[in-house]
Amino acid sequence: MNEANILLSDSWQDALIESLKNPEEAAAYLSAALDSEDSDPQLIKAVVQDVINAKLKINNLSEAATQYPEKLNKMLSEIRGKEIYTLVCLLNNMGFSIQIQVKETTG
Numbered sequence: 027m028n029e030a031n032i033l034l035s036d037s038w039q040d041a042l043i044e045s046l047k048n049p050e051e052a053a054a055y056l057s058a059a060l061d062s063e064d065s066d067p068q069l070i071k072a073v074v075q076d077v078i079n080a081k082l083k084i085n086n087l088s089e090a091a092t093q094y095p096e097k098l099n100k101m102l103s104e105i106r107g108k109e110i111y112t113l114v115c116l117l118n119n120m121g122f123s124i125q126i127q128v129k130e131t132t133g
Contacts, residue, residue, distance in 0.1 A: 046080035056126040059120040060114055070110060074098060 047050045059073040078095055081087040114124055 031125055042076060043083060045082045047084050052077045052080060053126045053128050057124070058122050060110075067108065067110065071098060091117070 046055060059069055062069060081131060
């Protein structure tokens with residue numbers, strides 16, 4: 027029975043990563059994490075890692091971007107990540123929200 031649970035979990039994660047190959051889906055996923063009432067910095071870390079994994083699967087991650095997960099981990103460890111949610115909360119209380127959108131590429 028445990029093996030079946032592991033397979034379902036892996037299958038769910040694979041489906042998530044597959045859906046995040048779509049830039050619009052990835053942007054919505056990132057936005058939802060920022061807009062979450064759960065202010066756990068580990069949520070942001072996990073969501074960003076999922077998007078990175080999706081981009082790696084389609085070879086669509088720049089060399090520079092591959093260094094950011096390490097920087098993000100360090101930042102979240104040092105400041106506990108609460109500042110991210112403090113900013114989101116402040117903006118929300120002022121009538122604004124942070125939205126992630128797909129960057130238009132030129133050329």
